[in-house]
Amino acid sequence: MEHLSDAVIRRLPGYYRHLRELEIRGVKQVSSRELGLRMGQTASLVRQDISGLGESGRQGYGYDVSQLKQTIGNLLGLEHTHTMIILGAGSIGTAVARYPGFAREGFQTLALFDEDVSRVSAQNMGLRIEPMENLGRFLQENRVDIAVIAVPASAAQGCAEKVTALGVRAVWNFAPVDLKLKEGTAVVNVHLSDSLLVLAYQMEQAAMREDQR
Amino acid sequence: MEHLSDAVIRRLPGYYRHLRELEIRGVKQVSSRELGLRMGQTASLVRQDISGLGESGRQGYGYDVSQLKQTIGNLLGLEHTHTMIILGAGSIGTAVARYPGFAREGFQTLALFDEDVSRVSAQNMGLRIEPMENLGRFLQENRVDIAVIAVPASAAQGCAEKVTALGVRAVWNFAPVDLKLKEGTAVVNVHLSDSLLVLAYQMEQAAMREDQR
Known part of the structure; x- marks a missing residue:
């Protein structure tokens, strides 16, 4: 994975928070557009951020909520207490x-x-x-x-x-x-x-x- | 004054805080290098930030502490309650x-x-x-x-x-x-x-x- 900028790092907790909310509500997939709306950001920035984490969405499907949450959670070290x-x-x-x-x-x-x-x-x-x-x-x-x-x-x-x-x-x-x-x-x-x-x-x-x- | 970036705006309170501390200690002038050390930033970034506020230091003197604090305080609206x-x-x-x-x-x-x-x-x-x-x-x-x-x-x-x-x-x-x-x-x-x-x-x-x- 490439080195993440401070700006991206500051956004990771927000992504994590929104993905957790979606997961709790039983939502399985999310588009860059919807994630962007929730974060107050453009879909294009969301795609750029997430591709920098080594994850990619699928055309017409978007991102897998649980998988993306897991990826970001691991980056944040949340598998440890x-x-x-x-x-x-x-x-x-x-x-x-x-x-x-x-x-x-x-x-x-x-x-x-x-x-x-x-x-x-x-x-x-x-x-x-x-x-x-x-x-x-x-x-x-x-x-x-x-x-x-x-x-x-x-x-x-x-x-x-x-x-x-x-x-x-x-x-x-x-x-x-x-x-x-x-x-x-x-x-x-x-x-x-x-x-x-x-x-x-x-x-x-x-x-x-x-x-x- | 030019439009300030979010990154500069986020640093303004830190500048203000350090300038206030200096003023309380009776310090009249401060160099970009010293302000940078206190903020954990390079002297060059400090000069760039402050010049963006329309203020400039003097060679061999630096910035006037009270004047710079006043300028930043006004930008932050601190003359009002x-x-x-x-x-x-x-x-x-x-x-x-x-x-x-x-x-x-x-x-x-x-x-x-x-x-x-x-x-x-x-x-x-x-x-x-x-x-x-x-x-x-x-x-x-x-x-x-x-x-x-x-x-x-x-x-x-x-x-x-x-x-x-x-x-x-x-x-x-x-x-x-x-x-x-x-x-x-x-x-x-x-x-x-x-x-x-x-x-x-x-x-x-x-x-x-x-x-x-």
């Missing part, structure tokens, strides 16, 4: 721990860690909270694939360095900072403020277009 | 309501709406929660710029259609669905599951590279 810990049991950490749907894809949260184990919001919800000082021992005793960074910005770099030094290979970062981590660490950022500012930009542009009319 | 409501007072809606930093940029949450106003997690935190049936009246009485969609996937499209029909022009969507809304509506998605799957893809690729060694 992934274990996660969450650093920071505040509102973001708790929301991630409670988010439905991760477990369905095989992402299992083992524990949350916080400086203050009495944090009410997470405790109330029956989640396992450990003091941050237990982190080292926990990582020796458990295989942890992913560390979720949900601590304040000022603590994020230090926390991420600590878990990667202890062998965690993937970091899902919710703190509004750009982490610098050792090579070979997979990092994906969810910068909520950045996302809100992109929305603000779109609003500003829409308002300018109105003014010009 | 934006009002928000949050639909869904579960863990995601509550996390958004409590997220620090939005208010600092002038994004003000007026209220949360939920079918069940007794939801403990949000009530506990002193947030204003209204029953969903009050939404229409609230939107008549208050100017609301942004609706945050934090309801379950099955309710998201209906909620988004309702608020946009009532005049809200921007939707920040946390439900794992691709909303179809009327033209002129600004929409930005935060698909947490998709983000996690991109991380899983990166891990899978890293593991394959290891195996090939």
Whole structure:
């Protein structure tokens, strides 16, 4: 398979999500046009993306829903179970721990860690909270694939360095900072403020277009 | 100013964030190289991005931090205050309501709406929660710029259609669905599951590279 561009990689989860919905509804085949409509993209881009994965549809039939879902699921590593810990049991950490749907894809949260184990919001919800000082021992005793960074910005770099030094290979970062981590660490950022500012930009542009009319 | 590409628009909040940090630390000027290091990008891309905004640095000086921050802030519409409501007072809606930093940029949450106003997690935190049936009246009485969609996937499209029909022009969507809304509506998605799957893809690729060694 050819090397996939970042843009294609970002679209893979969307394809996977739509194919799963179709499969659940009992749909066996789907055209590039319909998949494009669902994704808000052209049929031509869909064909290009999927052909880049080494899959092809059939004229007049389209793609086999289950097979394409399986191909993309394998690319995303979804045949394995992934274990996660969450650093920071505040509102973001708790929301991630409670988010439905991760477990369905095989992402299992083992524990949350916080400086203050009495944090009410997470405790109330029956989640396992450990003091941050237990982190080292926990990582020796458990295989942890992913560390979720949900601590304040000022603590994020230090926390991420600590878990990667202890062998965690993937970091899902919710703190509004750009982490610098050792090579070979997979990092994906969810910068909520950045996302809100992109929305603000779109609003500003829409308002300018109105003014010009 | 030329039309900005989606890739540049996605980088604007990062530039803004780094420039704000520099400004707070009292730094007056910054080179494309240093801004690039902070953003994890080449100096050349930084110069290209910023020149596309109509700003230029000076040889041997770089960019004026405050001026560049102002330019990007204006593009993002940050000279205005934006009002928000949050639909869904579960863990995601509550996390958004409590997220620090939005208010600092002038994004003000007026209220949360939920079918069940007794939801403990949000009530506990002193947030204003209204029953969903009050939404229409609230939107008549208050100017609301942004609706945050934090309801379950099955309710998201209906909620988004309702608020946009009532005049809200921007939707920040946390439900794992691709909303179809009327033209002129600004929409930005935060698909947490998709983000996690991109991380899983990166891990899978890293593991394959290891195996090939």
